[in-house]
Amino acid sequence: MPIHWFPGHMNATRQAIKDRVKAGLDVVIELLDARLPGSSSNPLLAALTTGRPSLKVLNKQDLADAAQTEAWLAHYNAQPHTRAIALDAGDKAPARALIKACRELAPQRGGLAKPMRVLICGIPNVGKSTLINTLVGRRAAKTGDEPGITKIEQKIVLEDGFYLFDTPGMLWPRISIAQSGYHLAASGAIGRNAFDEEEVALELIAVLKGRYADRLQERFGLAELGSDDAVLEAIGVKRGAKIRGGAVQMHKAAEALLGDFRAGLLGRITLETPDEMAAWRQAAADE
Numbered sequence: 001m002p003i004h005w006f007p008g009h010m011n012a013t014r015q016a017i018k019d020r021v022k023a024g025l026d027v028v029i030e031l032l033d034a035r036l037p038g039s040s041s042n043p044l045l046a047a048l049t050t051g052r053p054s055l056k057v058l059n060k061q062d063l064a065d066a067a068q069t070e071a072w073l074a075h076y077n078a079q080p081h082t083r084a085i086a087l088d089a090g091d092k093a094p095a096r097a098l099i100k101a102c103r104e105l106a107p108q109r110g111g112l113a114k115p116m117r118v119l120i121c122g123i124p125n126v127g128k129s130t131l132i133n134t135l136v137g138r139r140a141a142k143t144g145d146e147p148g149i150t151k152i153e154q155k156i157v158l159e160d161g162f163y164l165f166d167t168p169g170m171l172w173p174r175i176s177i178a179q180s181g182y183h184l185a186a187s188g189a190i191g192r193n194a195f196d197e198e199e200v201a202l203e204l205i206a207v208l209k210g211r212y213a214d215r216l217q218e219r220f221g222l223a224e225l226g227s228d229d230a231v232l233e234a235i236g237v238k239r240g241a242k243i244r245g246g247a248v249q250m251h252k253a254a255e256a257l258l259g260d261f262r263a264g265l266l267g268r269i270t271l272e273t274p275d276e277m278a279a280w281r282q283a284a285a286d287e
């Protein structure tokens with residue numbers, strides 16, 4: 001699917017990350033969308049942060065399939081120098097667990113003499129502002145830029161001797177895995193003018209039919225599930241998306257489905273498994 005991905009801040013963010021590595025970086029937090037933990041991960045980040053310990057935070061776990069979240073946590077926790085936790089960015093106690101996880105990843109750091117320097121990255125709309133607001137509460141203060149660091153980096157003091165460096169939502173130049181493009185679009189990470197909603201809705205229907213068929217039927221009152229096109233049309237009929245003459249406005253049907261999915265109204269859904277993601281990556285690399 002041609003996705004018009006606008007990596008506007010990409011070069012500036014990339015430079016800010018390089019500057020941060022030079023100035024001192026102990027742990028990289030990558031905020032992922034728990035509904036698409038592979039597709040929402042930035043393929044460039046590991047190289048940019050030169051193998052620093054990584055904390056994968058699967059956010060929006062309240063919207064994701066709990067069993068799949070466990071599978072993804074196990075997948076990431078099995079990787080070297082990596083820890084993974086799942087949370088809802090608005091919940092204070094789990095958000096604070098992130099501080100403990102960073103300390104475990106860089107036990108040599110902490111205190112004012114050797115402050116913990118943590119970089120937080122994530123695609124737009126993944127919940128980074130929400131998480132930072134939850135973490136900051138009233139205790140932390142934002143400070144100015146350090147000399148030599150690109151202005152777009154923001155330093156947030158979470159505790160004495162624990163600094164979080166925030167960067168703008170970081171995208172990458174090209175989405176090489178088609179399924180990832182669909183999943184990012186379905187999740188709301190990409191502006192709606194950048195893709196064809198009908199095409200994304202049809203892909204979403206294919207995933208839902210495979211793993212969550214009952215939810216699809218229940219949500220839209222569908223007695224049976226036909227082809228993907230027939231399902232989208234039936235959703236349109238149920239949502240009154242017909243024009244005079246009886247034809248269904250498929251883009252309206254697509255909007256209805258995507259809106260319900262994003263709002264969690266189809267229940268807790270995860271679009272991809274670690275094995276699927278590995279196979280897609282392999283296929284993209286073989287091309």
Ligand code: G4P
Pocket residue numbers: 059060061062063087088089090122123124125126127128129130131169
């Ligand atoms: P960003 O800084 O990474 O771009 O994301 P931001 O925090 O603005 O969050 C994007 C949207 O995701 C917000 O919804 C936010 O409320 C929602 N969100 C963040 N974390 C979670 C989570 O753990 N679970 C759920 N269910 N939603 C989460 P919005 O509709 O864009 O804004 P609003 O309705 O909150 O104002």
